[in-house]
Amino acid sequence: MKQSICGGFLRATVMALGIAGMMAAGGAQAEDAYPSRTITIVVPHPPGGAVDGVARLFADKLKAQLHESVIVENRPGASGMIGAAYVARAKPDGYTLYINASIHSINPLLYKKKITFDAVKDFTAVSLLAQGxxxxxxxxxxxxxxxxxxxxxxxxxxxxxxxxxxxxxxxxxxxxxxxxxxxxxxxxxxxxxxxxxxxxxxxxxxxxxxxxxxxxxxxxxxxxxxxxxxxxTGKARSPLLPNVPTMREAGMKDFEFYSWYGLWSPAKLPPEILSKLEAASSKIMDSPEMKERLKALGFESSYKNSADFTAYIESEMARYKKVIDAAHITVS
Structure with a gap:
């Protein structure tokens, strides 16, 4: 009788461990399954502008990389802050992404009292995409x-x-x-x-x-x-406008300015999803086809991974603050 009880206990224990193992494997598969539904890239500006153009180029290639539908959703208004606030509140599951220009890192320097989100802490900087x-x-x-x-x-x-x-x-x-x-x-x-x-x-x-x-x-x-x-405003003349001088050539000493474009998600994006998005972004932006398409539009591919993009944002915000302070730019 005792032997039967022990045997039943062992069988129950093995079954329980087996079920737990299956559940763990299922959880791992669920993580590996990203993405399994449509991804939305929020653009906080109207259609037709530079940010929208870069986003739509990227979305088309991201669809091919991740084998899932990717749509661009325009949420314009308040210098991009309406769309940014929407993304900041979204679930960090990789299905709501955000593409914006350098204005995302400029707004907090101008709208210190009006901004409803933290442009750094409420987002995961996924990758720098392009600049021009x-x-x-x-x-x-x-x-x-x-x-x-x-x-x-x-x-x-x-x-x-x-x-x-x-x-x-x-x-x-x-x-x-x-x-x-x-x-x-x-x-x-x-x-x-x-x-x-x-x-x-x-x-x-x-x-x-x-x-x-x-x-x-x-x-x-x-x-x-x-x-x-x-x-x-670049360091060198554009091959698209070879007869147009740079600002430096035109007599404006040390004048150099770029608009750059990055990919973000809401804060606390799971590391495994961040890695997938980094890898996909790297392949997209380093591809000869993407480089040529961007070049034709006056941009250059400028991929940086999440860590490097985060450091780049910090340095750019310090530079923008100097311009804002020198020019006395204030929100009326």
Whole structure:
């Protein structure tokens, strides 16, 4: 009788261990199964701008890498903060991702009291994707054909001129503010728009005079003659605009500015999902096809993994703070 009881106990123990093992294996399989449903990439700007363009290129390739549907959802407003706040509140399961430009790291330096999330702590920085210089362009009716002439004309009659920006705190906004500060121009307003598309529309129509804007959105208008490029903000001339000087060549000492684009998720993304997204991002951004497509739009692939991207954000925020403080940029 005792032997039978012991045998039953052993059998029950083995079965229990077997069930536990099956459950553990099932849990591991569930983790390995990511993704198993549609992934949404939130873009906190309207369709048609540079961020949207980069996001849609990336989403198409991410779908192929992860073998799952990937959609882009535009949630514009408040210089990107509406979409960012939405992502900050989302579940960190890898199914809600976020692509934005450098404005994500600029907003907390400007909206210290109004921002409802922490742009660093409430997000996992997954990877840096791309970066690109801006085009300093003007409406063709503006007389100036050089940066030097533009500065002279503006100083002679500042009331005739305005700068457009695709968003308060965007790379274009800070670049314009730095230019005006460096050129000692204080009376030219920077007009805020909700995205590149409406800003460029008004620039073409002559409602505003100038803009510093990513190539993806501005280049077609320059190439068609609807806008005139005075300079590019990169270290070297763009192969897409070989006859357009850099800001340094145009006489603006040490002037160099880029818009960069990154991939984030909500904070506390599980390490195994982060690793999958890092690997997928690396393959996408390092592929010859992606590099060529970005190059044609005025960008370069600039992949960084999560740790390096996090460090890069920290250094960029320190640089942006210097520009904001020097130019006295404040939220009205």
């Amino acid at each position: 210089a801006l085009i300093f362009s003007v409406n063709p009716k503006v007389p100036a054909h050089t940066v030097e002439q533009f500065i002279t004309d503006v100083k002679a009659d500042p009331n005739k001129y305005t700068f457009a920006t695709s968003g308060f705190g965007s790379a274009g906004h800070l670049a314009a503010a730095q230019f005006l500060y460096d050129a000692h121009i204080s009376k030219v307003p920077i007009v805020l728009y909700r995205g590149s598309a409406p800003a460029l529309s008004d620039l073409v129509g002559g409602q505003v005079s100038a803009i510093m804007d990513p190539m993806l959105s501005s280049l077609p208008l320059v190439q068609s003659g609807k806008l005139r490029a005075l300079a590019v």
